[in-house]
Structure formats: C-alpha cells, structure tokens
Amino acid sequence: MSTARKPLFAGNWKMNLNHLEAIALVQKLAFSLTDKDFDRADVAVLPPFTDLRSVQTLVDGDKLRIVYGAQDLSVHDSGAYTGEISGTMLAKLGCTYVLAGHSERRQYHREDDQVVGAKVQAAYRHSLTPILCVGEGLPVRQAGGHVAYAVSQLDAALNGVKTEQARSLVLAYEPVWAIGTGEVATPDDAQEVCTALRARLAELYDAEVAAAVRILYGGSVKSDNIAGIMAQPDVDGALVGGASLDPADFVKICRFGEISG
Numbered sequence: 001m002s003t004a005r006k007p008l009f010a011g012n013w014k015m016n017l018n019h020l021e022a023i024a025l026v027q028k029l030a031f032s033l034t035d036k037d038f039d040r041a042d043v044a045v046l047p048p049f050t051d052l053r054s055v056q057t058l059v060d061g062d063k064l065r066i067v068y069g070a071q072d073l074s075v076h077d078s079g080a081y082t083g084e085i086s087g088t089m090l091a092k093l094g095c096t097y098v099l100a101g102h103s104e105r106r107q108y109h110r111e112d113d114q115v116v117g118a119k120v121q122a123a124y125r126h127s128l129t130p131i132l133c134v135g136e137g138l139p140v141r142q143a144g145g146h147v148a149y150a151v152s153q154l155d156a157a158l159n160g161v162k163t164e165q166a167r168s169l170v171l172a173y174e175p176v177w178a179i180g181t182g183e184v185a186t187p188d189d190a191q192e193v194c195t196a197l198r199a200r201l202a203e204l205y206d207a208e209v210a211a212a213v214r215i216l217y218g219g220s221v222k223s224d225n226i227a228g229i230m231a232q233p234d235v236d237g238a239l240v241g242g243a244s245l246d247p248a249d250f251v252k253i254c255r256f257g258e259i260s261g
C-alpha cells in the first residue's frame with residue numbers, strides 16, 4: 001500500500017443475497033465500521049442488480065459512508081437489449097463503481113477484450129468508475145506468462161481511454177487460479193503483477209496517472225491474509241468475493257486484517 005493512494009476494499013457479492021439480505025449486510029457493515037475506518041480506506045459493496053435500489057435507499061437515508069456499484073453493465077446506453085442493464089440506469093441508482101472484465105464474465109459470457117473495452121467506455125460515458133479486472137489462468141502462470149498476459153488485457157481494455165479518464169480508473173489483478181479456490185496469491189505474486197500494471201500505465205499515459213490509479217488484488221482474500229498483501233507498495237486494496245458476504249470478516253479486511261478499528 002502507498003500512502004499516496006487511499007486504499008479501496010470492494011466486496012463483490014456475485015450472485016448472492018436478495019435485496020432484504022443486502023439491507024441486513026450493509027446495516028451490519030455500517031454498524032461496525034467507524035469514521036476512522038472510512039478515513040483510512042474507501043469501502044464499497046457490489047451487490048446484484050436487484051439489490052441496488054434497496055442499498056441506495058439505505059445509504060442515502062442513513063447518510064452512510066459506504067459506496068456501492070454494479071458487477072456489470074451493458075455496452076449499450078438504451079434500446080432493444082433484453083436483460084441488459086445500462087450505465088444510465090446504474091448512475092441513476094447512485095452507483096460509484098462498475099466491474100468490467102471480471103474473469104467470470106469473460107468465461108461464462110465469452111466477454112473478450114473488445115467487449116471489456118467497450119464496457120469500460122460505457123462506464124466512463126455515464127460517470128461510473130470502472131474497476132477493470134485482469135488476470136491469468138493457471139496454465140499461463142505455470143508457463144511464466146502471467147505478467148505479459150495481464151498487461152495485454154490492460155492494453156486492450158484501455159484502447160481509446162483518455163488520460164483524464166484513466167486517472168480515475170481502478171484496476172483489479174485477479175489471478176483466475178486464486179478466485180474462489182482458497183489458493184491466495186502470495187504478496188510477492190500480487191506485487192509482481194501490480195507493479196508491472198502500474199509501469200504500463202506510465203507508458204500508456206504518464207507518471208501522474210500511474211501514481212494515481214488504485215490497483216486492487218482479488219482472489220481468496222480473507223482477513224488472515226490481507227495484511228501481507230496490503231504491505232506491498234503497488235497494492236492499494238482488494239476486490240473481495242466470498243469473504244465480503246461475512247460482514248465480520250469483511251470489516252477485518254477493511255482494517256487490513258487488524259482486529260479492532
């Protein structure tokens with residue numbers, strides 16, 4: 001973690017929790033997290049689409065410092081696209097963030113780099129901050145091609161993204177072999193790729209963008225492994241799946257693994 005960038009912990013709930021369960025979880029987070037915690041790190045939840053209005057009502061009504069976002073968006077802004085959700089709608093629901101390029105979307109919905117790039121553009125069109133996910137599968141890691149692979153995904157997704165847009169970008173390095181497996185990357189593994197991604201940002205844009213962009217790590221993050229990951233200079237937080245459904249563990253993660261706030 002660098003003191004120049006405020007850490008961000010984003011809980012990707014994936015396809016879990018209905019809107020009533022969402023209210024309960026956000027209330028538990030709000031009850032536990034203090035102003036000191038929020039001064040130290042940004043905390044976001046990424047619920048299923050069906051929960052967003054309920055989360056918005058709670059966050060706005062109780063003036064919570066928790067922010068939220070969506071797990072996906074359409075490349076289109078409106079029209080005959082059955083089942084899709086546009087960035088316009090997400091912005092109206094008060095979303096701050098939206099994921100683009102999550103490996104589960106790339107795998108199950110065949111989202112290639114061109115689609116991911118179009119979703120990044122759609123996010124910016126609607127003043128949403130994209131959390132761009134990159135990361136290799138196990139065969140690529142075993143062959144030693146993981147850094148080049150993540151950088152190539154970054155290059156493809158940022159094609160056409162302007163400097164002033166890139167400044168607000170969030171990246172998430174999520175090695176696919178670590179997602180949902182309990183096989184968390186070592187802090188050195190995370191640092192190796194995150195520093196390479198930051199160096200590429202400096203080449204694509206400039207040193208200011210590279211210094212500003214927050215790069216998260218995701219893949220089996222838990223409260224007992226976050227401290228070592230956050231000790232890495234180019235890791236600025238975490239994109240948390242399973243552990244974000246456990247409010248007590250997610251609170252500990254937001255505190256970098258410390259027990260008390």
Ligand SMILES: O=C[C@H](O)COP(=O)(O)O
Nearest residue numbers: 012179180219220241242
């Ligand atoms: O978006 C979150 C990542 O897919 C990590 O999920 P996980 O923490 O359950 O491994």
